[in-house]
Amino acid sequence: MATTIKDIARVVGCSPSTVSRALSDHPQINENTKKAIRVVAKKMNFQINQVAAGLRKHKTNCIGVIVPQISNYFFSSILSGIQKVAAQAQYQVFVCETNESVEQEAGYIKSLSAGRTDGILMSLSKTTDTFDHLNDLNRQHIPLVLFDRTSDKVNVDQVEAEDESGAFMAVDYLLKGGSKRIAYLSGPENLRNSKNRLKGYKAALKKHKLSFKNKLVHVCDFNDADIKEAMTELFANNSNIDAVFAANDIMAVEAIQVLKSMQIAVPDQVAVVGFGDYPIARIVEPKLTTVSHNAHSIGINAAKRLFKAIEGVSLDFKEEKISSELIIRDSTR
Amino acid sequence: MATTIKDIARVVGCSPSTVSRALSDHPQINENTKKAIRVVAKKMNFQINQVAAGLRKHKTNCIGVIVPQISNYFFSSILSGIQKVAAQAQYQVFVCETNESVEQEAGYIKSLSAGRTDGILMSLSKTTDTFDHLNDLNRQHIPLVLFDRTSDKVNVDQVEAEDESGAFMAVDYLLKGGSKRIAYLSGPENLRNSKNRLKGYKAALKKHKLSFKNKLVHVCDFNDADIKEAMTELFANNSNIDAVFAANDIMAVEAIQVLKSMQIAVPDQVAVVGFGDYPIARIVEPKLTTVSHNAHSIGINAAKRLFKAIEGVSLDFKEEKISSELIIRDSTR
């Protein structure tokens, strides 16, 4: 068993409270007592049980971050933003991965909210369609801020990219460049971002007085096989497609690979635009034109909101949009 | 304040112990009582305080994973292996990022070991050169397993890639292909993997009866600017370099970019081999020849070891090596 303050008290010959006070550098404790206690604590290799302290103080100085997938560059950039703010606020961050499963999501929510952390930042899994586990948090007064994968069905702070205008910029740029039939590789349909990006796509078509064609839209599940299938299907039935807009860079890069394998020249025959500005966008050939959604800022702002809420400063519930920008490279004309 | 078992007890009209037993489905509690308690618990939106339970039971069913950098593909692959094993064992996993700082590392170790988790998996930060914070864990009887970034200065289970033989295979292959002057872009010097890969590099040279030249080795700090500088320097002073072996794929890809910008043809003038088989290896042109170190297996085996230790099955302390393999693509002849 590990050393406790009781053990130290016994050795030093004082009460546990004195030990507790000495170790947290309470001003009213005699300097010599403090010294003696610190020496013994060190010698006995004492490590404070932060969980017990947290239970008592109702304060952990930890936050939890729940994401669908840690290895996704977008989420890890957001994470680095969050960590930066957390470090400044002297908080530790525990990251949990749901693997796109609502069950895991609910499990982590429970676990983190059950006295482990002072607040939670989270991005919904793509299968999440019930929100009881989130609304529970409200009732428990555990601050929650959603980022990126947000939802209008839950009444909390939300920080997300300007998906609609980002998609609009991308498609508008393609149309200005002369493209007429633009395929859209969408992410999972029930995600709000997917819907918003579709809105932007449609709005750009409208601006250029082109009609929306449903068969140019393919919903993909964020995996390579899916994209390959979608691309093959699109180009089999609509050989006159002249551009592809993908809901993220991974899909866009995969689309480029498929086009190459079909001997279709990018951007001369088909232009490609992605979303996210992942590092891979600068490596693939041709270098990918893409919409940057400023993931780092999403993380920073979401974290700032969370800390405000933890401090009890209740901002009005707000949806915050982080501006996106179009980054033009070589996969478009 | 959130609902507690006391609140439920008051409403139902029984004792807290009965509530506790009912909710954990104790066999000796009357079915009707259980039902009644569950109904009230649900209505009052009760969430058990797992931290309090953990404090009492000395068991959390959580493990912690500490890595230098979450966004690194290598670490996220390892993580997915860990998660898989953890999910099977009904454990939750909390991921912590040190950003290569020993202070953060020590902070997270303390925090996780202070009653928050039943065991810790970790990969050392590149600046870690003292090991007290790790040896403390031993004294506290908190199981620890190191992976990838390991050290011979701490006496715990360690799981790592076959760095030396992996590097040997890569360099041997280059030499067999006709390369004579092979530059090595090494990772930070104090990491054991860097040293082991260097050993492999030297062993391959020796096999082919070539002498080791120190000026062909450049230590880089895992960032793009560094690699650019190293490459520029190498190729300014040794224009007859005909191959580059990089300690990871990110560096290798960056090296290819630099070579391209210098109008040097890959692989015809200079061959390039990486380490890791990151997804980017199949995207870059030419596609990257690289050593796969089977990150997923590293995660799985490290986690299995940890769970054995948590269960009290004390395997002998062991260093386990996961086999690497050479994946030949287009960046070599």
Place this chain on the structure above:
DNA sequence: GTGAAAGCGCTAACAC
């Protein structure tokens, strides 16, 4: 089948 009481390791009034 259920309750009372003790205690996990810590902190914080309240005493003196």
Place this chain on the structure above:
DNA sequence: GTGTTAGCGCTTTCAC
């Protein structure tokens, strides 16, 4: 300046 006491929310022995 330091000790006593109570209690954070839970589980678990020991009663009955």
